[in-house]
Amino acid sequence: MPKLRSLKLFIQHPFDIGAWSITKExxxxxxELTITASTLQGTALIAEDINIAILALQAFKxxxxxxxxxxxxxxxxxxxxxxxxxxSRLTRLTIVDCRVSxxxxxxxRSAMKAKHQRDVEIIIQ
Known part of the structure; x- marks a missing residue:
């Protein structure tokens, strides 16, 4: 899929990370990467969802x-x-349905500026 520019990853449980095989290759x-966690309630899923998101970000740097x-x-x-x-190429971060302090x-912002000497546009919806 060399022409694919945008990917939306919906995390729903149970999520089989072994079956998820789309990578940079x-x-x-x-x-453009969108990562959405399902609306299931429960704090036990937070760490698992973050781990899945981190794996996706590692695949699409x-x-x-x-x-x-x-x-x-x-x-x-x-x-x-x-x-x-x-x-290193991130220019825009959009946060949807998520309260971030x-x-x-x-x-x-500080970490991105220190690492890449530029600001990232942050949009909160």
């Missing part, structure tokens, strides 16, 4: 636009960027 042109949707994914931002997931947003 299958779709090298992904520039060259995205320019990232959308995270669902309250269980808000913890992702406090873990990014990393050496494994530098988000100002402290987390400031930390994310």
């Amino acid at each position: 299958h779709a090298p042109g992904i520039r 060259e995205i320019e636009s990232l959308t995270i949707s669902g309250y269980r994914l808000r913890g992702c931002l406090s873990l990014l960027p990393t050496d494994d997931i530098p988000l 100002d402290t987390v947003l400031k930390k994310f």
Whole structure:
């Protein structure tokens, strides 16, 4: 799928990460990634959803636009960027249906600016 530019990943449980096989080698042109957690309630799923989101971000490191949707994914931002997931091309982050503290947003912005010497547009919907 070399022409695919946008990918939407919906995390629903049970989620079999072993069956999920789309990677950069299958779709090298992904520039827009949307990760949505289902609306199931329960704090036990938060860590699992974050791990799945991190695996997706590791597979598509060259995205320019990232959308995270669902309250269980808000913890992702406090873990990014990393050496494994530098988000070096990220220019826009959209947060949907997810309350993120100002402290987390400031930390994310600061980390991105320190790592890449530029700001990331953050849109909250």
